[in-house]
Amino acid sequence: MKFLASTLAALVAIPAVTATPTSSWPWVNPPNGIGHAGKRGDNDLLHTLAVKAGKKYFGTATDNGELNNKDYTDILNNKKQFGQLTPSNGQKWMYIEPEQNVFNFTNGEVVGNLAKKNGQILRCHTLVWHSQLPSWVENGNWTKETLSAVVVNHITKVLTHWKGKCYAWDVINEAFNEDGTYRETVFYNVLGEDYFELAFKTASQIDPKAKLYYNDYNLESRSNKTLAVQALVRRLKKQNIRIDGVGAQAHLVVGSTPSREDQIQNLKDFVATGVEVAQTELDIRLELPVNATNLAQQSIDYENTVAACVAVKGCVGTTIWDFYDPYSWVPDVFEGEGAATLYFEDFSKHPAYWGVVKALAAGGKRPHWPWPFTN
Template sequence: MRLHSLLPLAIVTFATAQLKKLAQDAGKMYFGTATDNGELNNTQYVNILTDTDEFGQLTPSNGMKWFAIEPEFGVFNYSMGSVVADLAEENGQILRCHNLVWHSQLAPWVDALTWSKENLTEALIAHVTAEATHWKGKCYAWDVLNEALNDDGTYRNDTFLAVLGPEYIKIAFKAAAAADPDAKLYYNDCNIERVSNKSDSARKNIIKFLQDDNIRIDGIGLQSHFTVGRSPSLDDQISNMRLFADLGLEIAITELDVRVPDPPNSTGLEMQSKVYEESVGACVQVDECVGVTVWDFYDPFSWVPDTFPGMGSATLYFANFTKHPAYQGIVNALVNGTDSGEDEGCGNDDGREEDNKTKRSHHWQRT
């Protein structure tokens, strides 16, 4: 159902807006943000982060990735991942756990060792089982598998695929389901926010691939790293979400940010606000979309400037902690929905998936 901007509730403003409360009023489970350990010494930032009317869900940006959890073969260290997990628990915020298997930010030994099918299967099961068991019962959802597809929809040729073939996907999801049976199990990827070869492949070669073997997968994570002028329209996003919902999945926008040319001007910020409004509005209009997570909310902590020179200001708060117009765009979407989309293109400047190994920022890496 489309809701229109003439509804009286549209008078909600910055002074009264609280995103998590508005999201729940719109029938969503949460509105959340990613955060990272090194950011938690900024008092003003933490005050916003832990306002549970603003952000009802946290994702650790880096602390649960393979390099941090199993830095040496068979040696597990949960200290980095526990920082954000413990903060969420302390504040009663939903925890999305991110991630168990990804080709990037692996511990170096994973790519360096010579593997057989048998011993890599054993190592993969051991890693997924140990990590998911450690946080058993604390994670609303696990991003079990992250970015396993190239932009043309083919499988990414990493160590796991090279040794095990696509079966590694089944191995990871089966191990996660056994280790943390109450958590939602997600596939998470970028550039699958509109109908395309890649989103079609996610449905066929990840989701159906698992479902046809009766292996549980519960959700699809749409990362939604967008650029002004190149983002999928509202209708594109809704149509795509509904195709995932038709497979019995719940949907989450997991890493939303919208980059603009630096320095930002009023035109770019207005366009950014529209992209945020349409993306959140798509989630509002699709019942199976449970919530939205922004990939951090404070510009100085964004991964974007170091990865895309000349681009930035991708989040909701400027360096002086004033809010982007995009914040009001999100409020508008949560209160009223929105009517139609205009922008075309994908999350990257050239419409293709970026090389995740170059996604470096001052505080590790973004996804």
């Protein structure tokens, strides 16, 4: 992700100012039988629909401090709704290795253990990122040799601990600028572009079964950045260094989301490099306050984005960056914006929820039934 307000050491999400739906708004709830004929049953549960559409999962990120909310966990723990979980913060470097070679896996275990208990896929996040680093890494007096050893040690210890438990790891996160140049970080400034090879090669050796991903934002449509990431994939593969996937974070803005067609083509372009793809951190923020107009557009944008993944064979699934507005990172970073998820503060569903259902139920195609629905 770009940035999380939950960099607080306590890992407790800060409740955000959100809006609740008004009962007079149309299409807050669809009629029975959405997507399939007959009884509703599981026909509006996202992971169930995703699997029927040929995807591996539909999932969500979550964080430790959110798990004391029973109304929230009643939804989170339903693997028919969310068949995959990502720890928002608990596996990041500042929590895992706060002091050099002193490892503490406690924070990261919470969501992992929950996923195991619920029978949900665990998607692990993240190994090498310029943000949420402990100061000893960010401000160290490094040589190429000493920092290389630190990176190898961190990846080795972390992947050894979770070996066999993670479907995928985001090995490197957000390493490119928008123009396709390398982001200046402690890793790039000391190691140069060799740190990509170092990280992926080490990860491949330690956990040969986990899918190894490069993950970034603004990878949803063709740009200099997407071309740079595709070039990275080809470079690693040419050197016989394993990279299995690219994660398009999909932190998007209502009304400015790339078209369905552009997103489909872009995902196909990544798949053509020989990797799978996933939407890894989806949310679509809007300008507050919410109203019928921006909620309707948000539903369209969510539908088009999820439908793009469904339409591309090599896109394995979609993860939303938490499903509940009060736990979203957006209002703490983007003043005046929010309501980026699928559930309002009172746990009623955004119209966008039904946009996602529509995309999954239609198998990525544009359905012919009327939309929006009215009660």
